[in-house]
Amino acid sequence: MEDIPPEGFRKFLRHLAMVCGKYKDRDDARDGLQNQIKKLKASSLGKKSKEKIMDEFKILESQVHEVLDKETEIMKMGHGYPDVLREIEENRTEIDTIRDALAELKQSLHTIRHKKQKTPDINALLLRIKLVEQRYTILKRDPMRSRQRLEKIKYHIDTVKLKAAHS
Numbered sequence: 001m002e003d004i005p006p007e008g009f010r011k012f013l014r015h016l017a018m019v020c021g022k023y024k025d026r027d028d029a030r031d032g033l034q035n036q037i038k039k040l041k042a043s044s045l046g047k048k049s050k051e052k053i054m055d056e057f058k059i060l061e062s063q064v065h066e067v068l069d070k071e072t073e074i075m076k077m078g079h080g081y082p083d084v085l086r087e088i089e090e091n092r093t094e095i096d097t098i099r100d101a102l103a104e105l106k107q108s109l110h111t112i113r114h115k116k117q118k119t120p121d122i123n124a125l126l127l128r129i130k131l132v133e134q135r136y137t138i139l140k141r142d143p144m145r146s147r148q149r150l151e152k153i154k155y156h157i158d159t160v161k162l163k164a165a166h167s
Helices: 006-045 050-077 082-115 119-141 147-165
Strands: none
Touching (some): 006 050, 082 119, 119 147
């Protein structure tokens, strides 16, 4: 076994600690995102005001961005592959688009439930759900997409569909 110079070993340990710290930050951000999703689900099922639900959505949005930023930091540690960083940004844009569409669907569903609007509005909502599902299907075909995130998006789509069906 080769002897490793103390200076090289120290440098290795320093970098190892830095990488571990970045992964811990990312895991903490993911946990925060999961907690915010749970809070949002609970608040949307309860009788909270529209402002409180919108505040929860804003917090959720900041949590999503924080997780993506932490993922980007980890990717940059690998000397920042430009293609990977560009793809992460594209993923972020696609996820933001889907998240915005889901937020609009939830808001539409909320409006329909509370105002007891006519059937054509429900049909419009169902059409929008189908459009979001089509976007999801396109994203699902990409092997670079995170399966865990895709499963979460599918879960949210199914939840909105279930709520629309019960309206």
